[in-house]
Structure formats: C-alpha cells, structure tokens
Amino acid sequence: MKTIGIIPARLSSSRLPRKPMADILGMPMIGHVFLRSKLSQILDEVYVATCDQEIVDYVESIGGKAIMTANTHERASDRTAEALLKIEADTNERVDIVVMIQGDEPMITPEMITASVEPILNDESIKITNLMAKMNSKEEHEDPAEVKVVVDLNNFAMYFSREPIPSRKKGVEDVPMLKQVCIIPFERDFLLSYNEMKQTPLEIIESVDMNRLLENRIKIKMVMRHEETYSVDTPDDLMNVNIKMKNDPLLSKYM
Numbered sequence: 418m419k420t421i422g423i424i425p426a427r428l429s430s431s432r433l434p435r436k437p438m439a440d441i442l443g444m445p446m447i448g449h450v451f452l453r454s455k456l457s458q459i460l461d462e463v464y465v466a467t468c469d470q471e472i473v474d475y476v477e478s479i480g481g482k483a484i485m486t487a488n489t490h491e492r493a494s495d496r497t498a499e500a501l502l503k504i505e506a507d508t509n510e511r512v513d514i515v516v517m518i519q520g521d522e523p524m525i526t527p528e529m530i531t532a533s534v535e536p537i538l539n540d541e542s543i544k545i546t547n548l549m550a551k552m553n554s555k556e557e558h559e560d561p562a563e564v565k566v567v568v569d570l571n572n573f574a575m576y577f578s579r580e581p582i583p584s585r586k587k588g589v590e591d592v593p594m595l596k597q598v599c600i601i602p603f604e605r606d607f608l609l610s611y612n613e614m615k616q617t618p619l620e621i622i623e624s625v626d627m628n629r630l631l632e633n634r635i636k637i638k639m640v641m642r643h644e645e646t647y648s649v650d651t652p653d654d655l656m657n658v659n660i661k662m663k664n665d666p667l668l669s670k671y672m
Contacts, residue, residue, distance in 0.1 A: 418513035420534060422454045422463040423500050425493040426472055426520035432650050437472055437520050439655050442662055444672065446649060447472060449523040451481050452671040457527035459534050460516065466500035492626060493517060498612050501605070512605050519599035523658055524646040526667060533600045536638045544607035546638045547574065547627065548598035550646060555585070557596070562650040564597040564625050566639060574637040577625040597627070598646055
C-alpha cells in the first residue's frame with residue numbers, strides 16, 4: 418500500500434506568529450518535523466503542504482518536497498486533502514494511506530508514525546487513527562492548548578476536549594490524563610469524505626475536529642505511545658522544546 422506523510426503548515430498563527438519557522442536548536446521547527454518524518458520507513462514519501470512561499474523555499478533548500486495550497490483553508494485536513502490530490506495528479510499514482518503530521522510536533526519519532534499506521538494496515542474496518550500519550554502534570558491536563566481524550570476499554574475514542582477530562586475532582590487518585598498527539602493517518606477515500614462532512618455542534622464547541630466523527634458514530638482508534646512529546650503553540654512551549662530536545666538522540670541522524 419502506498420503511504421505518504423503530509424505536513425500542513427502556514428505562517429499565520431495567532432498565538433505564535435511564523436510558528437513553522439520558529440527556531441529550535443538552530444533549525445526551523447518545520448525542518449525538524451520534516452526530517453524526522455523522513456526517517457520513517459513506513460512512509461513512501463513526505464511532503465509539506467503550505468500556502469506560504471517562504472516555507473516552500475525552505476523545505477526545498479533542505480531537499481524536501483513542498484506543495485503549494487490555497488490560503489483559504491481553515492482546517493489542516495482540508496489543506497492535506499488538496500495536497501493529496503495534487504500529489505496524485507503530479508505522480509500519476511493513487512495513494513492508499515495519508516498520514517497527516519502536524520507541523521508543530523517537533524519531537525515526533527519514526528516509530529510513532531509507524532505505530533499510528535499499523536491499525537489501518539491490520540484491520541480494514543479502521544479508517545482513521547490518532548496517537549495518544551499520558552500527560553505528566555495537572556498543569557498540562559488543564560492547559561486548553563492540549564487536546565484531551567477519553568477512550569473505551571478497546572482504546573477507541575469516546576470524546577475529545579480542551580477541558581481537563583476526565584474529572585480529577587471526584588477523589589480518584591489515578592485519573593487517566595491522556596492527550597491527543599497529532600499524527601493522524603487516514604485511509605485515502607475516508608479523508609476526502611471526512612472533509613465533505615458538515616461541522617458538528619460538539620466539534621465547534623470543543624474546537625476539536627475529531628468530534629465530528631464521533632458525533633457521526635465513526636470510530637477512531639487511539640494508539641498509546643510513551644515517548645515524551647510536546648506540541649508548540651506559545652513562546653513558552655517553544656522554550657520548553659528547545660530545552661527538551663537538547664539531548665535527543667534522534668538529532669544526530671539529521672542535523
């Protein structure tokens with residue numbers, strides 16, 4: 418099966434302007450995400466999808482492939498879908514699985530990408546997966562920038578929220594504090610049909626796209642990972658990953 422990674426990225430960000438080009442240990446963040454994704458053996462190719470020429474120029478300067486997309490997309494999945502269709506037209510090859518890799522996850526590993534794709538390869542009924550990881554502090558659990566998820570006994574998502582779910586106020590000591598990690602593989606046709614669905618009430622209320630699927634009774638398989646990863650949404654997040662990544666052994670493979 419042909420599997421590609423697409424990293425949607427844009428310079429306009431309300432909380433951290435020019436976020437993809439933010440410096441992490443001397444390299445723009447989008448460079449870390451792209452080069453780390455390229456290390457994944459399960460991906461046949463990796464592309465950056467953007468509406469900004471500056472990002473295109475940078476990606477191409479490090480030997481990468483970039484796809485110019487419209488500047489009107491509000492959701493990463495829409496930008497990813499446009500890039501997918503352009504890639505198929507350019508290569509004259511049909512893609513089977515599209516892995517949407519968020520450009521603000523500079524600590525991802527190749528193993529995380531592989532783990533995210535495996536459920537789709539192993540079970541044809543699964544059309545989409547998300548990674549999840551444990552949160553290490555109450556502060557992270559209460560951070561609205563982190564998308565939290567609760568799952569059933571078979572690790573299918575039950576609900577996503579930016580609020581601290583499940584509640585820690587009931588006296589239970591070991592509350593499962595889980596966050597979504599934004600590496601999201603889609604079966605190719607499912608991505609296109611997902612983007613055609615109307616937005617749903619809980620998706621809008623929680624500002625989490627995945628709730629659209631849950632409200633339509635579509636299952637999302639969650640895959641647990643134990644790597645320490647942090648997304649970058651604010652200047653404090655950027656400072657944090659600069660510190661966390663200093664001793665990252667993966668750096669020696671691409672820097």
